[in-house]
Amino acid sequence: MRGAIKPARHGAQAWRVGLQVLLAAVIGGLIYGAFINAADNLARTHISSGFGFWNNSAGFDISQTLIPYSPGISTFGRAFWVGLLNTLFVAALGIVLATLLGFTIGIARLSRNWLVARLAGFYVELIRNIPLLLQLLFWYNAVLKSLPELRDSIVLPMGGFLNNRGLFLPRPVFAPGFSAVIAALLVGIGAAIVLQVWARRRRKRSGAPTPVGRWIAALLVGLPLAALALAGFPVAFELPQMSRFNVVGGLEILPEFAALVVALSVYTAAFIAEVVRAGILAVAAGQTEAAQALGLRSGTTLRLIVVPQAVRVMVPPLTSQYLNLTKNSSLAVAIGYPDLVQVFAGSVLNITGQAVEVIAITMAVYLTISLFTSLVMNLYGRMTAIVER
Amino acid sequence: MAVIADTPVLYVRTAPAEQLLPPPASSGLIGWLRANLFSSFGNTVLTLACAALILWAVPPLLRFLFIDAVWSGSDREVCLASSAHLEPGACWAFVRVWLSYFVYGFYPIPGRWRVDVFFAALAFGIGWLAWLSAPRRDLGAVYFFIVLPVLSVVLLYGFPAIGLPTVPTNLWGGVLVTIVVATVGIVASLPIGILLALGRRSELPAVRWLAIGFIEFVRGVPLITVLFMASVMLPLFVPQRLEPDKLLRALIGVAVFASAYTAEVVRGGLAAVPRGQYEAARALALTYWPTMGLVILPQALRVTLPNIVNTFIGLFKDTTLVFVVGIFDFLRTIEAARGDPKWATPVTATTGYAFAALFYFIFCYGMSRYARSVEARLSRSDRR
Structure with missing residues (x-):
């Protein structure tokens, strides 16, 4: 559409250039002014500037670390990576759960079963219209914090505990032989892909139905299981031990983490459900009718006709929901889960006082994730654009 | 032959059969x-x-x-489990006692009528703009975007010259702050968003790239970091004597954030205006601003009204995040009241959250119903 509006008068060219120069000058002036003021204010409050703090040791503890971190020894840079990994971890888990829940509910909304459709609609309306922060606080303060005290812990089967300090599960300890199982799993995945490609080619070439689902399942599940048995079950479980004041050992899932994952997945699932519903409805009814006219059964119609077309519509909004989830994980700061914002824009900022650098780094991380995702999306859009004949 | 003709034909009906009910x-x-x-x-x-x-x-x-809920009482005793009350239900008594705090925060009690007048003036403005066949909606827009902001500052912050004592913003709280943040967000973001959307479609490269840079930057980062930026970096960037107060900083952050999202929504509306409209405007020798102001924007905004309302719903929910920079919005007042030892019971948190959820749900659901009805109305008028 750009270019539709041409300057109406001749000789407007100079004016247009002038306007842009003026705009650039105003913006530049504002930035320069802000810079002068910032230098002035920083000098007065004796806050150093630059990124030198990155290698200074951070004196604070972090409650959940995926990589080794020790207060007093590890650097602020290390704390940054801990926070970033925690953010990515919670986002990844949230994305998986939200997708599963969201697809279920989105499909349920289109169900011919009145009750199922209504329940799914109720879920979507309820969840979408209540702020995420409120839901997060609810899960954290009203649900998880009201679990029993340590001494009245709920004892789970297999030696786990659940109390208001978190969920304590047996931790798998892998013996060296476990790498064989992972290798078997990788081989299984590879073989399954090859099999699937072969089956599809065969079907396209000869039209003969080539059901390989069972074989793929066997490859994916059976191969690792067989390796596990052959290697003599090289995995042991370290059980959490309840002592008087705390629980030692085992795998500890913080209530902050659990609350964040639950809140993010429940909230985002409502939006994903809408994306899924819109995506399925976007497939023209004639497509389904044509498939039925060709004698395809409803399952096959769904798998071969509706889903491939719906996915193309669904992927861009779905990605933007995933991005929203990742950005929303910054709400962790409200309940004290050590994500990037809490660790970096919280603790590190408070200790160093270097607001400009710390906020800039934090924003740069989210910006990188967003821009990278939209780049991938643009490529995807170009790849899947319908070629008009 | 004659035999057949004479015998009455018994198997042919002379009257229609009685209609059967469906099975x-x-x-x-x-x-x-x-x-x-x-x-x-x-x-x-x-x-x-x-x-x-x-x-x-x-x-x-x-x-x-x-x-099982408890509707009245003066302290936690009524909401605790007792022999008469084995399973304690929601402690609405707690909400009743704290209600005025939830609505006004610490706004001085003699001045609370000012808040009420502000709510009424705002409701009037929203009603004027939201009712699509209201008279003089252009005046409504002037009222909402120019008169109301000035009136609100005078009313809420005070203007000692006309006898309204100043109320510092750190006393504001509760629903008042939630509504103020949301309203400032929409009032500021709509004009800025429209300018940004036009900028993004401008053919002047400097304008276009500035708009794109701003929009993509803000949309790429979480609101919390924008709020952090506004609250810790903004004071650095202005001379010390001009340091904005805490609420104002959060308002700036919210306005910046909302503008970028509104810009994208408006851009969608602009893209929906058919090319012929631009060409017709050109044929009438209209220059850029008259083309936009008289031909394109009125159509674009009309199509995009449901999306603007949806953006506003998101903004309304997002106001809860001002929490993290220490502003006492509605949710934060509930959090604060929840910590009151006088009302510490196992059900206080759940009751407070249920109340907050009801508040947000009513507003957001109402707005989304409105957006849908506008959409239905628009698609009706398109079908004609």
């Missing part, structure tokens, strides 16, 4: 149930599972919210 299994209540709930084995299982879910969840919820 009971395919009509009426039973038919509906069969078609919608029990059409197959799988469907029956699903229906029963859903019914079980409802039976499992709804009665305890009703018991908690209404039957």
Whole structure:
């Protein structure tokens, strides 16, 4: 559409250039002014500037670390990576759960079963219209914090505990032989892909139905299981031990983490459900009718006709929901889960006082994730654009 | 032949047969149930599972919210489990006692009428703009975007010269702050967003790239970091004597954030205006601003009104995040009141959250119904 509006008068060219120069000058002036003021204010409050703090040791503890971190020894840079990994971890888990829940509910909304459709609609309306922060606080303060005290812990089967300090599960300890199982799993995945490609080619070439689902399942599940048995079950479980004041050992899932994952997945699932519903409805009814006219059964119609077309519509909004989830994980700061914002824009900022650098780094991380995702999306859009004949 | 002609034809009807009712299994209540709930084995299982879910969840919820709830009292004693009250329900007494704090924060009690007048003036403005066939909606826009902001500052912050003592913003709180943040967000973001959207479609490269840079930057980062930026970096960037107060900083952050999202929504509306409209405007020798202001924007904004309302719903929910920079919005006042030892019971948190959820749900759901009705109206007018 750009270019539709041409300057109406001749000789407007100079004016247009002038306007842009003026705009650039105003913006530049504002930035320069802000810079002068910032230098002035920083000098007065004796806050150093630059990124030198990155290698200074951070004196604070972090409650959940995926990589080794020790207060007093590890650097602020290390704390940054801990926070970033925690953010990515919670986002990844949230994305998986939200997708599963969201697809279920989105499909349920289109169900011919009145009750199922209504329940799914109720879920979507309820969840979408209540702020995420409120839901997060609810899960954290009203649900998880009201679990029993340590001494009245709920004892789970297999030696786990659940109390208001978190969920304590047996931790798998892998013996060296476990790498064989992972290798078997990788081989299984590879073989399954090859099999699937072969089956599809065969079907396209000869039209003969080539059901390989069972074989793929066997490859994916059976191969690792067989390796596990052959290697003599090289995995042991370290059980959490309840002592008087705390629980030692085992795998500890913080209530902050659990609350964040639950809140993010429940909230985002409502939006994903809408994306899924819109995506399925976007497939023209004639497509389904044509498939039925060709004698395809409803399952096959769904798998071969509706889903491939719906996915193309669904992927861009779905990605933007995933991005929203990742950005929303910054709400962790409200309940004290050590994500990037809490660790970096919280603790590190408070200790160093270097607001400009710390906020800039934090924003740069989210910006990188967003821009990278939209780049991938643009490529995807170009790849899947319908070629008009 | 004659024999046949004389005998009466017994097997031919002379009158139409009486109409039969449809089989009971395919009509009426039973038919509906069969078609919608029990059409197959799988469907029956699903229906029963859903019914079980409802039976499992709804009665305890009703018991908690209404039957076992405590509606009045002066301290936590009434809401604790006792022999007369084995399963304590929601502690609405807590909400009743703290209600004025939830609405006004620490706004001085003699001045609270000012807040009420502000709410009324705002409701009037929203009603004027939201009612699509209201008279003089152009005046409504002037009222909402120019008169109301000035009036609100005078009313809420005060203007000692006309006898309204100054109320510093750190005393504001509760619903007042939530509404102020949301309103400032929409009032500031709509004009800025429109300018940004036009900038993004401008053919002047400097303008276009500035708009794109701003929009993509803000949309790429979480609101929390924008708020952090506004609250810790903004004071650095201005001379010390101009340092904005805490609420103002959060308002700037929210306005910046909302502008970028509104810009994208408006851009969608601009893209929906057919090319012929631009060409027609050109044919009438209109220059850029008259083309936009008289031809393009009125159409674009009309199409995009539902999306603007949806953006506003998101903004309204996002106002809760000002929490993290220490502003006492509605949710934060509930958090604060929840910590009151006088009301510390196991059900206080849940009650507070239920109350907050009700508040946000009513507003957001109302707005989304409105957006849908506008959308339906627009698609009706497009079908003509």
